[in-house]
Amino acid sequence: MLEKLYQRIEATREDLIALTRDLIAIPTLNPPGENYAAICDYLDNRLTRAGFETTWVRAQDALGDSERYPRWNLIARHEGGRPGPCVHFNSHTDVVEVGQGWTRDPFNADIEGDRIYGRGACDMKGGLAASIIAAEAFIAEHPGYAGSIEISGTADEESGGYGGVAYLAEQGWFAPDRVQHVIIPEPLNKDRICLGHRGGWWAEIETKGEIAHGSMPFLGDCAVRHMGAVLHAFEETLFPAMASRWTEMPVVPEGARQSTMNINSIHGGQSEQAADDTGLPAHCVPDSCRIVIDRRFLMEEPIEAVRQEVIDLLDDLKARRDNFDYEIREINRVIPSMTDKAAPIVSTVHEAIRDVLGQAPTYVASPGSYDQKHIDRIGKLKNCIAYGPGVLELAHKPDEWIGVTDMLDSAKVMGRSLESLLLP
Ligand SMILES: [Zn+2]
Numbered sequence: 001m002l003e004k005l006y007q008r009i010e011a012t013r014e015d016l017i018a019l020t021r022d023l024i025a026i027p028t029l030n031p032p033g034e035n036y037a038a039i040c041d042y043l044d045n046r047l048t049r050a051g052f053e054t055t056w057v058r059a060q061d062a063l064g065d066s067e068r069y070p071r072w073n074l075i076a077r078h079e080g081g082r083p084g085p086c087v088h089f090n091s092h093t094d095v096v097e098v099g100q101g102w103t104r105d106p107f108n109a110d111i112e113g114d115r116i117y118g119r120g121a122c123d124m125k126g127g128l129a130a131s132i133i134a135a136e137a138f139i140a141e142h143p144g145y146a147g148s149i150e151i152s153g154t155a156d157e158e159s160g161g162y163g164g165v166a167y168l169a170e171q172g173w174f175a176p177d178r179v180q181h182v183i184i185p186e187p188l189n190k191d192r193i194c195l196g197h198r199g200g201w202w203a204e205i206e207t208k209g210e211i212a213h214g215s216m217p218f219l220g221d222c223a224v225r226h227m228g229a230v231l232h233a234f235e236e237t238l239f240p241a242m243a244s245r246w247t248e249m250p251v252v253p254e255g256a257r258q259s260t261m262n263i264n265s266i267h268g269g270q271s272e273q274a275a276d277d278t279g280l281p282a283h284c285v286p287d288s289c290r291i292v293i294d295r296r297f298l299m300e301e302p303i304e305a306v307r308q309e310v311i312d313l314l315d316d317l318k319a320r321r322d323n324f325d326y327e328i329r330e331i332n333r334v335i336p337s338m339t340d341k342a343a344p345i346v347s348t349v350h351e352a353i354r355d356v357l358g359q360a361p362t363y364v365a366s367p368g369s370y371d372q373k374h375i376d377r378i379g380k381l382k383n384c385i386a387y388g389p390g391v392l393e394l395a396h397k398p399d400e401w402i403g404v405t406d407m408l409d410s411a412k413v414m415g416r417s418l419e420s421l422l423l424p
Pocket residue numbers: 092123124157186187370
């Protein structure tokens with residue numbers, strides 16, 4: 001029985017290639033969030049043909065949603081005809097900007113050998129295509145199975161997921177009484193199961209100064225120098241403290257098994273001149289300097305402690321540095337998510353990987369977050385993993401590609417998992 005499913009998936013190779021190429025050719029760039037309706041329309045046609053009922057959901061008035069760039073999401077559901085659980089495959093349809101360094105047309109989906117190239121090939125249109133092939137093959141092989149299968153194509157994962165999975169979760173689409181198992185086919189490599197991700201805390205810090213003529217800086221107060229003191233304190237205190245904290249989470253790559261922080265941007269004084277502005281800068285002491293910090297934290301660290309650590313450091317500077325004053329504004333927060341290794345979706349996919357690839361999977365956690373956070377925190381659904389084809393390190397890079405064999409192998413793992421969960 002299993003062999004038949006694998007043969008059926010193997011036989012879809014040309015169809016899988018065409019499907020993946022079609023998905024890549026729809027440039028769903030985010031920001032600003034282009035062509036969501038076009039990709040929902042494509043998925044709607046494909047999945048309706050396979051017997052799915054489809055629902056379009058626009059994340060009306062969510063962050064990012066506008067008349068010009070509506071946040072469209074598609075949810076497709078197939079009923080097996082007998083009572084049983086619902087297995088949901090969730091893929092984000094957006095891709096990040098193209099960036100520099102490409103040697104190919106990022107939306108032409110060139111094929112070379114086993115690879116299909118394009119923006120979004122690996123992150124994550126290849127995973128979406130694999131889940132569609134897996135579901136179609138399973139349905140053809142086992143009509144009248146017990147339960148249901150859902151496939152969703154959702155917006156805005158690359159910009160926080162508020163116009164996609166977060167919105168759907170708020171509307172009850174991931175409530176545990178309607179969905180029991182979730183696989184997110186992000187590119188985590190076909191032999192690894194991703195249990196969750198670290199948390200993130202983003203904030204803007206502003207130091208204050210006083211404007212004066214640049215020839216007499218002593219008559220003003222330089223906000224950039226105050227920010228220098230903040231950065232110095234980070235180097236002396238915060239970075240060493242973060243480097244000493246290690247997590248039990250199996251985060252890859254290894255460097256992300258500790259707390260980290262990126263300083264995203266720094267702006268102080270006169271803004272950068274436009275390329276066509278041929279004037280010289282005016283001579284002013286800057287009265288404001290701002291940085292944005294991107295603090296990634298571990299499940300062992302409470303978010304309030306993460307926040308307080310930065311505030312304590314700033315308050316300490318305020319107590320001992322003349323005229324130092326600051327403001328801090330939280331931009332966003334994401335709580336870490338970690339699915340239990342004993343959860344049914346984990347053991348099911350574990351066995352399927354062993355069956356298809358002949359080896360036990362590696363468990364990993366993601367350094368950055370993905371839509372699992374919303375399914376966990378808003379949807380209250382804990383039985384969720386990321387599993388999909390593609391090399392994680394290629395995501396967002398130039399000449400991103402997905403391997404056809406990897407897609408077929410992970411489609412077999414997904415199909416085998418459906419057999420375990422939906423054939424009592
Ligand atoms: Zn992704």
